[in-house]
Amino acid sequence: MDGGHMNGMTHMPPPPSPVTATGAPPVTTTTGATMQHHPMMHMAFFWGTNGEILFPGWPGSNTGMYLLVLIFIFILAFLVEFLSHANFARRGSTTAAVGLVQTVVHTLRTGLGYMVMLAVMSFNGGVFLAAVAGHALGFLVFGTWVFRKPPPPVTGDKSSDLSPMICA
Secondary structure (H helix, E strand, C coil): CCCCCCCCCCCCCCCCCCCCCCCCCCEECCCCCEECCCCCCCCCCECCCCEECCCCCCEECCHHHHHHHHHHHHHHHHHHHHHHHCCCCCCCCCHHHHHHHHHHHHHHHHHHHHHHHHHHCCCEHHHHHHHHHHHHHHHHHHCCCCCCCCCCCCCCCCCCCCCCCCCC
């Protein structure tokens, strides 16, 4: 043996120097620790138009793109409520067809709901308010009798194809 603990590794080249996500080398402090440059992630609500919501670089620092993000999140939340209260099953359809339609609608509703959740996790106050407003208006339009007449009495306690989304 070579009498050390390196087991023949004394003639190996040094490892390559790390780089950050931006391609820049990390900053080394006076204590020798390295710090990576990562985009700041907020852990409390903030009010501003700069940030990243759902996709890298979106909306960036453009106020117009930020407004587009707010409209997009509002529409996503509104669609979640539509899908939560829609009844796509038709009388006379086969059980397999109804099951397939229910599965597709459930999958869409869940995917859109997760997108809204991820957007809200950006901790941007405007995005949070847009999501809540979209859910509120969607429920008002599709979940109450304000904009539609009550259905004829049905047997059972079923008013839509899907169970309501419940966050426990």
